[in-house]
Amino acid sequence: xxxxxxxxxxxxxxxxxxxxxxxxxxxxxxxxxxxxxxxxxxxxxxxxxxxxxxxxxxxxxxxxxxxxxxxxxxxxxxxxxxxxxxxxxxxxxxxxxxxxxxxxxxxxxxxxxxxxxxxxxxxxxxxxxxxxxxxxxxxxxxxxxxxxxxxxxxxxxxxxxxxxxxxxxxxxxxxxxxxxxxxxxxxxxxxxxxxxxxxxxxxxxxxxxxxxxxxxxxxxxxxxxxxxxxxxxxxxxxxxxxxxxxxxxxxxxxxxxxxxxxxxxxxxxxxxxxxxxxxxxxxxxxxxxxxxxxxxxxxxxxxxxxxxxxxxxxxxxxxxxxxxxxxxxxx
Ligand code: UDP
Numbered sequence: 001x002x003x004x005x006x007x008x009x010x011x012x013x014x015x016x017x018x019x020x021x022x023x024x025x026x027x028x029x030x031x032x033x034x035x036x037x038x039x040x041x042x043x044x045x046x047x048x049x050x051x052x053x054x055x056x057x058x059x060x061x062x063x064x065x066x067x068x069x070x071x072x073x074x075x076x077x078x079x080x081x082x083x084x085x086x087x088x089x090x091x092x093x094x095x096x097x098x099x100x101x102x103x104x105x106x107x108x109x110x111x112x113x114x115x116x117x118x119x120x121x122x123x124x125x126x127x128x129x130x131x132x133x134x135x136x137x138x139x140x141x142x143x144x145x146x147x148x149x150x151x152x153x154x155x156x157x158x159x160x161x162x163x164x165x166x167x168x169x170x171x172x173x174x175x176x177x178x179x180x181x182x183x184x185x186x187x188x189x190x191x192x193x194x195x196x197x198x199x200x201x202x203x204x205x206x207x208x209x210x211x212x213x214x215x216x217x218x219x220x221x222x223x224x225x226x227x228x229x230x231x232x233x234x235x236x237x238x239x240x241x242x243x244x245x246x247x248x249x250x251x252x253x254x255x256x257x258x259x260x261x262x263x264x265x266x267x268x269x270x271x272x273x274x275x276x277x278x279x280x281x282x283x284x285x286x287x288x289x290x291x292x293x294x295x296x297x298x299x300x301x302x303x304x305x306x307x308x309x310x311x312x313x314x315x316x317x318x319x320x321x322x323x324x325x326x327x328x329x330x331x
Pocket of ligand 1: 176193194196197199200211212213215225226227265288291315
């Protein structure tokens with residue numbers, strides 16, 4: 001059985017769906033703080049006997065002890081975390097406690113239960129301001145906000161826990177994750193929404209809402225920031241490959257998950273316009289603090305060592321995100 005922490009969230013629930021579709025048994029551990037328990041009800045109905053939810057908190061070691069004693073867990077995929085950069089600057093204690101202390105409790109529970117494999121959601125934010133692009137895994141890790149710092153601290157903790165207790169980890173460093181599953185059953189759902197594609201699409205549905213481009217004076221081909229947008233289903237595939245890698249005895253390692261293609265904010269906006277066939281209200285504002293001009297992954301390591309192939313295009317991702325927004329707005 002696979003334990004998925006944060007299995008209620010956007011990426012976690014897409015991963016649970018894929019695990020269930022590929023025949024695995026899954027237990028989700030979630031405190032339902034930012035995720036959406038509705039997806040759990042969908043899984044419970046459609047995958048009877050292979051899906052369970054354990055409601056608990058990573059900050060409660062007793063919850064974790066009960067979880068590991070109630071279920072026969074073979075490996076862990078760890079998504080549960082707070083992930084808003086701006087919030088992490090305003091309230092770092094919340095991030096250090098939840099992300100770092102919470103993960104330490106999880107690793108302690110794994111050690112005590114003799115579970116030795118974990119796949120972890122890390123982030124390109126651990127690299128900080130890029131010194132060169134595309135960014136490979138050898139790029140220095142100097143995060144510039146508490147969110148990235150907590151994810152880096154966890155990566156380092158995982159190295160110590162491997163050396164001392166033999167818990168092997170795969171750390172997947174995500175670039176910009178977008179899209180949803182083909183049937184738009186599970187999408188992105190943040191409050192407040194800060195991400196680019198949902199923000200562009202929401203301005204189609206919400207009266208008076210206007211999409212804002214944060215800065216058009218960057219040193220890029222059209223002045224707006226360049227990012228590497230990886231589809232959530234491709235991303236989820238990498239988690240299953242990482243589990244296989246650990247099952248086959250692979251050593252602790254880390255991989256970038258991005259497409260290696262970069263798009264500007266204006267290019268993403270134009271693609272949204274084309275896909276939706278609609279005029280989208282837009283305005284240009286100043287730069288958002290902390291946004292580097294270009295973030296693009298070198299993904300060769302994941303391609304060669306995990307045999308990962310990101311297949312979906314930016315247009316595929318936007319189509320699925322649009323289907324999801326329509327569903328959310330009941331059109
Ligand atoms: N962005 C924007 N308007 C928005 C949201 C984002 O112009 O309403 C820009 C942002 O400045 C960045 C890119 O879109 O250059 C991607 O931002 P997002 O928050 O989606 O992801 P991040 O790269 O910050 O993780």
